[in-house]
Amino acid sequence: MILENEIMQIELDSTLPIVNQYFHKPTGQLFGGANTDGELQINGCCIPWPEWQTVVTIAQNVVSYQTRLKTSQIVIHWQFTLEGSKLSISLIEINDPEQKLESIGWSNLPILICNDSSYRYWHMSTGQPDPNAGYKMWATDAIGVIAELDQSGPPKPLIYGAIWNNQVCAFVDSNYPLFPIIHQRTTQETYTIALNTYQYRVRGKVLPMLKVTVGFLGDINGDQLANLSDYRLWINRSHSKGDSLYYDAVKYKILMHYAPPDAGSCTNLEDSEEIIKAMFHITDGLPQIIYLVGQQLGGHDGTYPTLGGGTNPEIGTEEQLRQLSESCQEKYNAILSYHCNIDDAYRNSQDWDHRYVVESGNPGEDALNVHGSISHTLDVETNEIFRRLEEYMECFPIAKTLHLDNMRLTNTLYQTGWEEIGVIEELVCGLMPIMEWLKKRGITITTEGHNGLPIDPSILVSGFWHYDSPDRMRQILHRRISGGGRGSHLGQYTTTDYGICNSLHIDLSYRKWPPDDLPLDVRQKHFGWMPTETLTWTLKHNWKEIVDCIYLGTLLHHFYNEREMLIWDEVGNGWRITYAGDVVAEVGIQSQKSLKVTMKEIIVAEDNDRFIPIHEAIYAYSKDGSNRDWRLPLDFQGVPLQIFTLSKDGRDSTPDYKLSEQ
Known part of the structure; x- marks a missing residue:
């Protein structure tokens, strides 16, 4: 059975929902698929093909298989659709009247086989759960040539992955959120891509119907190559975008009260307004998002899982907090929000509850007295998280955004008595319903970072504080995850950090x-x-370091966010990153400290100097001082210009400058 168009010829099995082979016409490349040696798995058990009864329906470039398991009432409707260079495989309907179907697996049924070991590969996955960090699963990636992979290695569950030879880039993508695909080099010449087990029902909750794309990309970014950048660009375009609220906002945290208690507060509400006002003036009124840390009773990291409880008297009154929130909106083009935590638990909290707290034992003498973590699954199933969030919103004026610190999916792993709740349960029955609850109230989320989440974090959040995803993921996450500082968490930033993407990520x-x-x-x-x-x-x-970070990093990040990231190339020990509109960033190519960003003939950034056209203005800055000449973008040529300096007190005198027609 053949699906065919001007790009692809795909051979399907005549009676079973499997692909036998793919022929990519522009390159003459042939890729393998599955055959009847493999079997579908239902709830982890392999089902021989004779136990399935199948009805096949054929339409133009669409083939449907309605498969019924003879020994039960389970009916699964599959649909294969060819559009351009991509085959879509979808579960259209599942009829399971007895509600016995838990999972569907593919035993020895690869989706795609490549028999050319000269292809290159990219794997984006995680490490094993880290027992020294709450069993977080740290994001990692690998790139190389298939021929160099170990043939005896086990199948590799991936979040993202592709293979390419510069003529065609092949991949399998899925809407399943947790390690959706498996890559493996199985023999000297054979590399297989398969689907990981699809968990259809989790604790009685039915997941969205599985949708799979098998793609064979040509050059879609205009560089005359079909490679990893094309795959990442396709993923970026095909998956949902993050909240644009974060694209051009100057985001930062203000630390107010932190252990030890006898040291008092480091910032009160009046002090906070001084910081917000200074940031407003130094950016000439750019949008701001401020997250207060420790504004709640008990201070930062002291009374969770309690979220409400009132305003911390160390930093001011409830009325002062509401006045500051109003001033942010009315005077400073800012949104005031908060740093919160729905993962950590402290025994002295009034909301310590064994129904959803995973006790971690006695941590010993600890300034924060952390004794447990939260099972998001049971927090949702008991509705306690929603009660606590409602209390939080009654205590603190919240609009549009909230920062959730140290968010985890691994709080129940390897914990006695919690064996029935794993990562998929914590995601599907825990964090995802919480994010949806907040979204319905107009609130999107930023978080600490990728931070050991074994998923694409954009499933849950739109922004980072620390950007700790592998750099090769940046094209995938561009404008889907905004902000986030690269490198040091304590302000030790490099030219490379700024050139790639670095915003403030040390508390003020x-x-x-x-x-x-x-x-x-x-x-x-x-x-x-x-x-x-x-x-x-x-x-x-x-103050100098703060201004450096805003002008060298944050504003450059805003400039990048105005356009698509088309190409991410590694050049020697550096990177060449190409954005739409002929914007090219060369980071660390000439030397470790070199940076040059151009927009056609316009230089936007060079080393520690900036001339950034954003927000209908140009922000010029030099870390060390400069007398250089800058070429104006076309929009600023031949029109009256208003030029002034900025300080923490606002607009100041016009600097010495000269306009030239050259």
Whole structure:
């Protein structure tokens, strides 16, 4: 049975829902598929093909298989559709009146086989659960030539993956959220891509119907090659975008109150307004999103899972907080929100509840007294998370955004008594319903980072604080995950960080934290882990570093966010990143500290100098001072210009400058 168009010829089995082979006409490349040696699995058990009764329907470039399991009432309707260079395989309907179907698997049924070991591959996956970090599964990736892969290696569950030879890029993609595909080099010449088990029902909850794409991409980004950049661009275009609220906002946190209690607060609400006002002036009123940290009773990381409880008296009153929220909207083009946590649990919390708290035992002498984590699954099933979130919203004025710290899917792993709840349960029955509940109230989420989540994080969030995904994922996540700082969490930024994407990701405060007068033994107990003198940047001590980060990093990130990322190339020890509109960023190619960003003939950034056209203005900045000439973009040529300097107090005098017609 053949599906065919001007690009592809695909041979399907005449009676079974499997692909036998693919022929890519533009290149003459032949790829294999499955055959009747393999079997479908139902609930983990292989089902011989004779036990299936199949009705096949054929229409133009669409083949449907209605498969009924003879020994039960389960009927599965598959549809294969060819559009351009992509085959779509979809579950259209499942009839399971007895509700016995839990999962569908594919035993020895690869979706695609490549018999050319000269192809290159890219794998994006995670490491094994890390017992030293709450069993987080850290994101990782690998790239190379198929011929170099170990033939004896086990199948590799992936989040994303592709193979290519610069003439065609082949991949399998799926809407299943957890390790949807499996890649493996099986023999000297054979590389297989298969579907991972599809969990249809999780704790009685039915997942969205499976949708799979088998793609054979040519050059879609205009570089005359069919390679990894084309695949990542296709993924970026095909998957949902993040909230555009974060595309052009200056995002930062203000640390207000943190252990030890006897040291007092490092920022109160009046101090916070001084910081917000300074950021408003230095950016000439660009949008801001501010997350207060420790504004709740008990301070930062002190009373979770309680979310409400009222305003922390160390930082001000409830009325002052509401006034600050209003001032942010009315005076500073800003949204005031909060740093929150729905994963950690403290025994002294009034909401410590064994129904959903996974107790981790006695951690010993600990400044934060953390004794457990939250099972998101049971937090949702008991409705307790929604009660606590409603209390939180009653206590604190929240609009549009919220930051959820240290979000995890692994809180129940390897915990006695919690064996029935794993990562898929925590995702589908826990975090996803929580995100949906917030979204219905007009709130989208940023989080600490990829941070050990074994998924594409854009399923849940639209922004990062620390950007810790592999760099090769950036094209996939571009404008789907916004913000996030690269590299050091404590302000030790590099030219490479800024050139790739680096926003503020060290907390700001009004006073140094920890304070200089903190007794040595207290400092060692609570802050001995710190590799730097302070945990925060302050207006008084670090204003230069704050402005550097905004102008060298954040505004360049905003500029990138105005356009698609078309190509991510690794060049030597650096990168050449191409965006739509003839924007090219060359990062670390000439030297470790080199950076050049151009827009056609216009230089936008070079090393530590910036001339960034965004928001109908040009933001010019030099970290070390400069007398260089800059070429104006066409929109700014031949028109009156208003030129001024900016400081924490607002617009200031016009600097010395000269316009030339050359």
